[in-house]
Structures are given as structure tokens and as C-alpha cells.
Amino acid sequence: MxxxxxxxxxxxxxxxxxxxxxxxxxxxxxxxxxxxxxxxxxxxxxxxxxxxxxxxxxxxxxxxxxxxxxxxxxxxxxxLVDDLTNKASGPIAIGASYTFGEYILPHIIAKMKEQYPDIHPSIRIQNTKEIIELVKKHQLDIGIIEGFYEENVLNSKVVSKDRMVVVASPRHSLLGEKGEIRLADLEEETWILREEGSGTREAAENLFRRYKFTPKKVMEFGSTQLIKESVEAGLGISLLSSWAIKKELTNGYIGIIHVMGLPFKRNFSILTHATYQTKALQTFIETLKTYLGDPKTSRF
The missing domain is CATH 1.10.10.10 (Winged helix-like DNA-binding domain superfamily/Winged helix DNA-binding domain)
Known part of the structure; x- marks a missing residue:
């Protein structure tokens, strides 16, 4: 059937x-x-x-x-049956939220394929909310999300901390300020944020709640790359993962506004089902943890 x-x-x-x-x-x-x-x-x-x-x-x-x-x-x-006699091989359905999926996951997959060419990953990139649902429905073997997962339906484990910073165009006047400024000083700025359901949006809202801060002007975009391009163009400022801005910082396309209390830290978590894991999935998780724990892959 x-x-x-x-x-x-x-x-x-x-x-x-x-x-x-x-x-x-x-x-x-x-x-x-x-x-x-x-x-x-x-x-x-x-x-x-x-x-x-x-x-x-x-x-x-x-x-x-x-x-x-x-x-x-x-x-x-x-x-799982094949794993009883074979080495790590076969398909893995991997899902990741946008920041992790676009800026970290490709490097992990490349390292895994070097050692385990018989593992064949397929990748889904969605926002955090959608990845959680796909893992629940068994359409993904593993999901990597930004932030916390608080339900008991899936196994959840924090694998890394993500450092988030306020970024602006290199021409922004506040980049020349000596010392740190307060988040309240950015109230009049236009904030460019991800859509509802995104882990990056959730992190920004958590930051705002912590400091009882409400931006007066908000623009909502559905892509981190689009946000970076818009920040570079001077359209506004944003809160982004340090993983996502490595190239832009190196090339001087955007800069960091040093705000008191930042960088804001959030979790990257993996989600799996409470069942046996294939050798291929175990190998992927081990590769992921090794990569994230390597000082050479530090964000700054």
C-alpha cells in the first residue's frame, strides 16, 4: 500500500x-x-x-x-533496519529556520559530506513555526530552530548560543558615537524586522520587552538578505544574528551600533522525535555539534 x-x-x-x-x-x-x-x-x-x-x-x-x-x-x-548492518548512509530530511539554514547549515553539510559521502541530506528552509510543524508531522527527521521550544511533543536540545546585534548602514551617524548608547535612543529609528513566526522576529520582540522599548516605525520583510540590503541602503536599522552579517562586516557594507546590554543572546535548538535515530541522523547531529563548538567558526 x-x-x-x-x-x-x-x-x-x-x-x-x-x-x-x-x-x-x-x-x-x-x-x-x-x-x-x-x-x-x-x-x-x-x-x-x-x-x-x-x-x-x-x-x-x-x-x-x-x-x-x-x-x-x-x-x-x-x-533504522539498514543501520543494523551498514555504516552511516541514506537520506536525512533536515529543516532549519532561515538564519541557521542560510548561514550555518551549508558549512555543516559540506563537512559531513567530506567524511560520509553516502549520507544524502535534503533541506527545507522555513521560519521557526513552520519547521516545528514539519517535524511534528514526520516530514523532517530533524529541525534546527531559533529560540525555545517549550512543548513536550518533541525532543528539544539547545546546541548553541547566537549573538544578535543592532546593525546600520556604514553611513549612519550613530556608528561614529564613542561608547555605548541606550536602546531608548533608537526609538525614532525605522526598524526593519522579519515576519511573525520568525525566530529573528521573536528575538527582537523579546529584546524590546526586556527593555520596555517600542519602536515608532517598523517595516516588516520576509527575508534576512533583503533586510541586510535595506540596512546597507540606509532604509533603517535591524537586529540580526552575528552569523548572518559576517561577510557584510568584513567588507564594510554594514556596521554595528554598540547598544548597552547587547549583544542579545538567543538559543539555537534541535528538534527530533522521541524514537530511535538512524546512524545518518546521529552523524549529522555530531557534525553539527562539533562545528558549532569549534573556535575557528566563531562569529567575530
């Missing part, structure tokens, strides 16, 4: 029987037969078909949601 679910998922995602058949290296009649057999097994139609489209109905939405989880669990089961 797992193959029937795989065919069903492919048809849903391609929204077309012919395209699904082509990608699965099957004939279109074979794909249609798989879908009919699955619908007979479930006891109801799952797809609405026409000459122009294939769409999920309400029952199909339920089956698609759970089919993704079932396939993910089946893959993990097979990997």
Missing part, C-alpha cells in the same frame, strides 16, 4: 496524471489503476478529475496529509 500512497502523493503534487506517470516512470493507465485501488481501499473518491485539472476533495485532503507522514515513517523505519 505504501506504493499506492507514493503514487497518490505524486499525482496530487503534479496535479496531473500524465506528469505523475512520467516522473514515476509508469504508464498513465497504471497510475490511474493505483489511484482507483487506493480509493476502493479507503472507500471513497479522493480526487476530483476533469480534462484540465486533478484536485483533492475533502477526503483527499485527509489522506494526503496522513500519507506524507506514513511515507516519512516508512522511510525512517527502513533506514
Amino acid at each position: 505504501d506504493q499506492h500512497l507514493e503514487v497518490f502523493i505524486k499525482v496530487v503534487e503534479k496535479e496531473n496524471f500524465s506528469k505523475a506517470a512520467e516522473e514515476l516512470h509508469m504508464t498513465q493507465p497504471a497510475v490511474s489503476q493505483y489511484i482507483r485501488t487506493l480509493e476502493q481501499s479507503i472507500g471513497t473518491r479522493l480526487l476530483e478529475r476533469s480534462n484540465k485539472y486533478v484536485r483533492l476533495n475533502q477526503a483527499g485532503e485527509i489522506v494526503y496529509h496522513h500519507a506524507k507522514e506514513i511515507i516519512a515513517l516508512y522511510t525512517k523505519m527502513q533506514s
Whole structure:
């Protein structure tokens, strides 16, 4: 039945029987037969078909949601069995929030692949809230998020501290100030922040609450890279991870405003399920911890 679910998922995602058949290296009649057999097994139609489209109905939405989880669990089961006799190998589905995923994770993956070329990671980059949900649904083997995870549904472990600083255009007048300034002195500045659900946005809000500070002007962008470009252009200031600004600082594209009480520190945490971990996943976690603990990879 797992193959029937795989065919069903492919048809849903391609929204077309012919395209699904082509990608699965099957004939279109074979794909249609798989879908009919699955619908007979479930006891109801799952797809609405026409000459122009294939769409999920309400029952199909339920089956698609759970089919993704079932396939993910089946893959993990097979990997665990393979681990009994084999070395670290096979797929790992890794999810990370934007700061970690874009500025740290590629270096960790590169180091792991040097030693373990038979491990095949797939990467999802989403905001913290979305990564948590994907791990819960078994669509990711591990999630790396910014901040805390306080529920008991998943295993959570802090793996590193992130230092966050206020950044501005190199032409900003406050970069020339001697000594530290107060956060309250930045009330009139335009703050460029990430969207709700982002770990970077959560860190900024935590900082503001700590100092009972409310910026008068806020712009919300959905990308750290866009925020950095906007800061460089003089559009406003922002609170960003020191990991995310290493190149810009080195090249003089942005500068740090030295604010009393900063850098603000937050956690990077890993999320996994409370089940056995494959050797491939264990190897990835060990590589991650080694990289984050290496003084050579320090932010400044």
C-alpha cells in the first residue's frame, strides 16, 4: 500500500496524471489503476478529475496529509533496519529556520559530506513555526530552530548560543558615537524586522520587552538578505544574528551600533522525535555539534 500512497502523493503534487506517470516512470493507465485501488481501499473518491485539472476533495485532503507522514515513517523505519548492518548512509530530511539554514547549515553539510559521502541530506528552509510543524508531522527527521521550544511533543536540545546585534548602514551617524548608547535612543529609528513566526522576529520582540522599548516605525520583510540590503541602503536599522552579517562586516557594507546590554543572546535548538535515530541522523547531529563548538567558526 505504501506504493499506492507514493503514487497518490505524486499525482496530487503534479496535479496531473500524465506528469505523475512520467516522473514515476509508469504508464498513465497504471497510475490511474493505483489511484482507483487506493480509493476502493479507503472507500471513497479522493480526487476530483476533469480534462484540465486533478484536485483533492475533502477526503483527499485527509489522506494526503496522513500519507506524507506514513511515507516519512516508512522511510525512517527502513533506514533504522539498514543501520543494523551498514555504516552511516541514506537520506536525512533536515529543516532549519532561515538564519541557521542560510548561514550555518551549508558549512555543516559540506563537512559531513567530506567524511560520509553516502549520507544524502535534503533541506527545507522555513521560519521557526513552520519547521516545528514539519517535524511534528514526520516530514523532517530533524529541525534546527531559533529560540525555545517549550512543548513536550518533541525532543528539544539547545546546541548553541547566537549573538544578535543592532546593525546600520556604514553611513549612519550613530556608528561614529564613542561608547555605548541606550536602546531608548533608537526609538525614532525605522526598524526593519522579519515576519511573525520568525525566530529573528521573536528575538527582537523579546529584546524590546526586556527593555520596555517600542519602536515608532517598523517595516516588516520576509527575508534576512533583503533586510541586510535595506540596512546597507540606509532604509533603517535591524537586529540580526552575528552569523548572518559576517561577510557584510568584513567588507564594510554594514556596521554595528554598540547598544548597552547587547549583544542579545538567543538559543539555537534541535528538534527530533522521541524514537530511535538512524546512524545518518546521529552523524549529522555530531557534525553539527562539533562545528558549532569549534573556535575557528566563531562569529567575530
